[in-house]
Amino acid sequence: QSALTQPASVSGSPGQSITISCTGTSSDVGTYNLVSWYQQHPGKAPKLMIFEVNKRSSGFSNRFSASKSGNTASLTISGLQAEDEADYYCCSYAGDRGFVFGGGSKVTVL
Amino acid sequence: EVQLVESGGGLVKPGESLRLSCAASGFPFSKYTLNWVRQAPGKGLEWVSSISSSSREINYADSVKGRFTISRDNAKNSMFLQMNSLRAEDTAVYYCARFPILGESYFEYWGQGILVTVSS
Numbered sequence: 394q395s396a397l398t399q400p401a402s403v404s405g406s407p408g409q410s411i412t413i414s415c416t417g418t419s420s421d422v423g424t425y426n427l428v429s430w431y432q433q434h435p436g437k438a439p440k441l442m443i444f445e446v447n448k449r450s451s452g453f454s455n456r457f458s459a460s461k462s463g464n465t466a467s468l469t470i471s472g473l474q475a476e477d478e479a480d481y482y483c484c485s486y487a488g489d490r491g492f493v494f495g496g497g498s499k500v501t502v503l
Numbered sequence: 504e505v506q507l508v509e510s511g512g513g514l515v516k517p518g519e520s521l522r523l524s525c526a527a528s529g530f531p532f533s534k535y536t537l538n539w540v541r542q543a544p545g546k547g548l549e550w551v552s553s554i555s556s557s558s559r560e561i562n563y564a565d566s567v568k569g570r571f572t573i574s575r576d577n578a579k580n581s582m583f584l585q586m587n588s589l590r591a592e593d594t595a596v597y598y599c600a601r602f603p604i605l606g607e608s609y610f611e612y613w614g615q616g617i618l619v620t621v622s623s
Contacts (some may be wrong), residue, residue: 482548
């Protein structure tokens with residue numbers, strides 16, 4: 394069982410917006426502004442998308458945005474495109490526990 | 504271009520050992536903290552261990568503490584993971600991942616991963 398809770402799957406039609414939630418605790422997401430998000434296509438390594446809650450990595454457009462409120466972080470993908478179909482993972486620094494990940498959310502473009 | 508290339512994976516029996524390597528290029532290796540992150544088949548990501556640039560600071564996930572040892576050789580631009588007393592639940596793709604130079608709080612670059620299978 395993963396330390397951070399994400400929905401197993403999220404879907405949307407092309408052009409729509411979707412949001413993926415990532416719920417942790419006051420020992421990780423709630424305390425540290427050190428949440429990152431990763432995109433993983435099948436058979437590939439994860440790619441950094443977002444770091445420090447809401448800073449976009451190079452290579453990812455402003456269609457991708459993120460935020461945090463309390464113990465929950467969120468990733469929003471706007472203008473959904475076919476190439477956005479992938480698995481998405483959140484991650485938080487967790488002090489003595491090091492880093493904890495969510496279980497991943499599979500995004501399907503309908 | 505930053506490159507991280509893992510090697511040393513394979514099939515081993517429960518209780519056996521294996522040593523993974525991560526060869527790095529395209530950046531000043533000795534200045535960066537590195538990590539191992541693993542992913543069991545069909546499952547999510549799990550941080551395993553980190554080692555600072557000088558090897559002075561080393562951390563492990565509770566799931567591998569006492570069984571795995573991380574190390575690095577800055578002269579050879581390489582990082583290692585010695586895995587002892589392997590268990591079936593250690594079966595995973597193991598990724599080498601680099602922190603940024605400042606704010607060591609996210610995995611900026613990843614290798615392609617190497618599969619470790621623990622099975623009798």
